[in-house]
Amino acid sequence: MVEFRYRTDEVTEQPSVTLDAFLDQSNATAVRLEPDDDARALIPFLDRLTLIEVAFPKFRDGRGYSAARILREAKYQGELRAQGDVLVDQIAFMRRCGFDSFAPESSLNPDAVARALAHYEYAYQRAADAVEPSWKLRHG
Amino acid sequence: MYKYDHYDQAMVDARVAEFRDQINRRIAGEMTEDQFKPLRLMNGLYLQLHAYMLRVAIPYGTLDSRQMRMLAHIARTYDRDYGHFTTRQNIQYNWIKLEDCADILEELATVEMHAIQTSGNCIRNISSDPYAGAAADEVTDPRPWAELLRQWSTFHSEFSYLPRKFKIAVIASPEDRAAMRLHDIGLELIRQDGALGARVFVGGGMGRTPMIAPEINPFVKAGDLLSYLEACLRVYNRYGRRDNIYKARIKILIHEIGADAYRRQVAAEFAHVKTFGIDPPLAELERINAFFAPPAYDAPDVEPDRTDPNFAVWLDQNVKPHKQTGYAIVNISLKPLGGIPGDATSAQIDVMADLAEKYSFDELRVTHAQNIVLPYVAKSDLYAVWHALRDAALADANLDLISDIIACPGLDYCSLANARSIPVAQKIATRFADMDRQRDLGELKLKISGCINACGHHHAGHIGILGVDKKGVENYQLTFGGSGAEDVSIGKIIGPGFDEDGVVDAVEKATEVYKELRQGNERFLDTYRRVGLEPFKQAIYG
Numbered sequence: 001m002v003e004f005r006y007r008t009d010e011v012t013e014q015p016s017v018t019l020d021a022f023l024d025q026s027n028a029t030a031v032r033l034e035p036d037d038d039a040r041a042l043i044p045f046l047d048r049l050t051l052i053e054v055a056f057p058k059f060r061d062g063r064g065y066s067a068a069r070i071l072r073e074a075k076y077q078g079e080l081r082a083q084g085d086v087l088v089d090q091i092a093f094m095r096r097c098g099f100d101s102f103a104p105e106s107s108l109n110p111d112a113v114a115r116a117l118a119h120y121e122y123a124y125q126r127a128a129d130a131v132e133p134s135w136k137l138r139h140g
Numbered sequence: 141m142y143k144y145d146h147y148d149q150a151m152v153d154a155r156v157a158e159f160r161d162q163i164n165r166r167i168a169g170e171m172t173e174d175q176f177k178p179l180r181l182m183n184g185l186y187l188q189l190h191a192y193m194l195r196v197a198i199p200y201g202t203l204d205s206r207q208m209r210m211l212a213h214i215a216r217t218y219d220r221d222y223g224h225f226t227t228r229q230n231i232q233y234n235w236i237k238l239e240d241c242a243d244i245l246e247e248l249a250t251v252e253m254h255a256i257q258t259s260g261n262c263i264r265n266i267s268s269d270p271y272a273g274a275a276a277d278e279v280t281d282p283r284p285w286a287e288l289l290r291q292w293s294t295f296h297s298e299f300s301y302l303p304r305k306f307k308i309a310v311i312a313s314p315e316d317r318a319a320m321r322l323h324d325i326g327l328e329l330i331r332q333d334g335a336l337g338a339r340v341f342v343g344g345g346m347g348r349t350p351m352i353a354p355e356i357n358p359f360v361k362a363g364d365l366l367s368y369l370e371a372c373l374r375v376y377n378r379y380g381r382r383d384n385i386y387k388a389r390i391k392i393l394i395h396e397i398g399a400d401a402y403r404r405q406v407a408a409e410f411a412h413v414k415t416f417g418i419d420p421p422l423a424e425l426e427r428i429n430a431f432f433a434p435p436a437y438d439a440p441d442v443e444p445d446r447t448d449p450n451f452a453v454w455l456d457q458n459v460k461p462h463k464q465t466g467y468a469i470v471n472i473s474l475k476p477l478g479g480i481p482g483d484a485t486s487a488q489i490d491v492m493a494d495l496a497e498k499y500s501f502d503e504l505r506v507t508h509a510q511n512i513v514l515p516y517v518a519k520s521d522l523y524a525v526w527h528a529l530r531d532a533a534l535a536d537a538n539l540d541l542i543s544d545i546i547a548c549p550g551l552d553y554c555s556l557a558n559a560r561s562i563p564v565a566q567k568i569a570t571r572f573a574d575m576d577r578q579r580d581l582g583e584l585k586l587k588i589s590g591c592i593n594a595c596g597h598h599h600a601g602h603i604g605i606l607g608v609d610k611k612g613v614e615n616y617q618l619t620f621g622g623s624g625a626e627d628v629s630i631g632k633i634i635g636p637g638f639d640e641d642g643v644v645d646a647v648e649k650a651t652e653v654y655k656e657l658r659q660g661n662e663r664f665l666d667t668y669r670r671v672g673l674e675p676f677k678q679a680i681y682g
Contacts, residue, residue: 035382060178060261062301066377069298073416089162089179096297115161120154122147124291126418127298134147134291135420138427 004091004113005101007079012051032083039067046076054099056084065097072098072128088112092120098128141204141503142287142431144252151294152249155256159183160242167239182262182300184255185241189555194236195258196248200268200286200310201229201506203253208493208504210251212486218244223489225474225482227546227597228307229267229506230258234553256294261302263293263373267309269317270505273432274515276463279331282312284428285338285365288420292366299373303380304388306373307345310338319508319600319624321353322346324390325372327365336362342372342402343394346594350630351391354399356406364410366419371409375402435501439466439518451526454537457579459522470500470514470525471507473536473544477569480562481547482510484534491532499525508597508624509546509585511539541578542586542651543569546597550590550607551614557590559607559614560640564588567644572651581651584664585623600624602665603650604631605643616643620650620676621668634673635681646680653679 002011016030019037022045030051033039042052052071054064068080079101082094086104091113094102102108123131144152159179166176180186184195196211203211211231215223218240219233226232236244248254258265268286269275289308293299299306309320312329320326326341337359344353360368376390379397394402446452460469472492475481484492492512496504499521500514507513517525529535538544545568548554550561565588572578587601591608598604604619615637622631638646651664653676658667668676 059175060301061382062261062299062303063378063382065298065301066374069374073412087175090301093295093297093300116158119158120151120295122150123297124151124294125296126416133420134151135424137147138145139421139423 002081002101002103003108004110005079006095007100009079012079014051016051016053033064033067035061035063037067039070040074042071042076043074046071046074046078049076050078051081052076052078053081053083053103056082056086059085059087059090065093068094068097068099069128088116092116096123096127096129096131141202142199142283142428148252148291149249152252152254152256155183155254156242156245156249159245163238163242178260178301181260182257183241183245184258185236185238186259187555188234188553189551190553191234192236192238192241193553194233194241194244194255195226196231196233196253196255197258197265198230198253198506199290200266200272200283201270201508202268202272202283203504203506204502205493205497205504207251207253208489208496210248210253212489212493214244214247215489216486222483222485224480224549225484225506225510225512227508227510227595228265229270229508230265231506232549234549259305260300261304261306262300263296263302263306263308266290266293267307267318267323267508269311269313270507270513271317271460271469271515272312272505273434274462274464274467274469275313275315275317276461277313277315278463280312280329280336281432282310282329283432284425285312285327285329286310287428287431288366288425289369292369299377302373302377303382304385304390306376306390308369314626316624316626316628317507319597319628321628322350322597322600322624323353325369326353330359332359338362338365340368340372343391343399345389345391346597346599347389348386348592348594349389349392349395350594350599351395352628352630353391354394356399356403362425363419363422364414367414367416368406368410370418371406371413374409374413375405379405434464435503435516437464437467437516439520441466442520444519444522448523450537451523453575453579454526454535455522457537457541458539462516464516466519468517468519468522470517470522471539472512472514472529472534473538474511474534475538475544475569476533476536477543477573478566481545481565484512488532488534491528491534495525495528509544511544537575538578540583540585542572542581542584543578544585545569546585546587546601548589548591548596550588550596554590554595556593557607558592558609559590559616561588561590561596561607564605564607564616564640564643567640568647571644571648581654582663584651586647587622597624598622599630600628601631602663602668603647605647608637610637614640616640618643618646618650618680620673621665623665627665632673634677649679650676
């Protein structure tokens, strides 16, 4: 269940299909990526997708962060959802990688999530969000 | 030295507050140990055999007297009055209480220090040449690049849940004083047609599967370096093995797919990543460079008075040439006879801080061999420095000799260890206590690990010792022929293992074979490489 969503458009009602199923019958508009799936396989279809759900079966498995970056770098504009073992202390990095909705398996405290997201005012690197890296702030 | 600005300080302060909150949630039971573990590890906090161990980062092994005094203060206030300098140029405290941890980090933040990413499956503290800025053979000072990498790798949102830990070293000299090619990524800064760039080596490491990093790119332009590293890491994050913790380091990925395939994947990723403006502008490098401008050298070109024979011995062994006339590089050995390699008491740490402030333009370095360096000492001050070191029991003249042993904490502290390392180091140092004998043996790098994870760098030892558990009894395997320097190599096991005293005897026999067979100025390593294992084996196993 989506607990946190940082978008204003309508939530997609269509259930997401697996990457293999999507590549077989690509009229679906929502797809689910497992950690083993290659996010780049979706690049030809990004303009018709409204939801990409990235599975985190274990929070320690960080492949989904790269999947998110790759999709946003390819100019995917739709909803990018992190689903599964998503913990409060991961959400800020996930947001930086381009995730804009979260469906954690175990419910998270909204105050704790808000605190975690507001905690770091600056970042050292450019990522998929709008935050300017500190070197950009230093030199304009 | 680099100084934090508003942004750097804000990030470290935010981290302290965040970790304080995480510790409180853990203590309150809102988080399981399993959930807390990766968070505490990313803050350098391990749960060891007897207590929590806190590893504090010393970025590229460089620190000033104020920071050094803070390390002494932490040891005195929160630990048992000593700290342990590590092979990754950091410091560890072995007896830390969880509830003190946030206070310690808060104190460290007041002197621009932290424990960020000193553990966990993320990019660890960047290591570098301890002689940076002082070595005559460097093409540029590697520290500004190490600082740039520190910032780039800190709180990297994509690379904080990698398959496994990730270590980067950057050097800028043909002589390798940082075991560069035994890192996940080793960078050697070079000039090509006047332009600065880096040779990039990827996939080295020790551990249970030691590998020397192959060259993945002979020259990456300085202005492309961060994008290139981003590409290296992304390929690893996506395709590194996650099914088996022992096969999760990048060296295994590169070994399995081959350096050529990895190189191609990185090239494709780099072409893509380079378009996203990840590399900072030249102005940022210039800003960082300015902090590492050479100090105001003003010492006369005089040679120290060698009439005191003990001083002369120390001078010959522990003091190295400097690129600036009138100056020298002083190595402070943390390997006193019978001591614990890398340990220093709070009082000794304070003495070293005082000496740095008074005699070394306020700067110290930590070396991967677990010693301390005063990088800018006027030759006219060397005698005074030696006197002060001697008064603090820090003047052992054994740099690079057989008693300058790297040893991991071993079974005395570590929850992973199979055998003790420290007592073996002590016994070997004691066996060779006669300094004339040590000097006669010359450069002989002996390294001891208490388990297969190889924190004591035994694979890179001219003589390496690996402690294993053999049916409940500590057993020590010997390896010969390793090197962590520019002539990098992995040592080979010579035969069946020994008990604690047996391994000391075997080391002694090996040195006797060397003395018989050496030619000219050959080091132990050179003789071994020339004659091979057989004569050593015969002497040791009969």
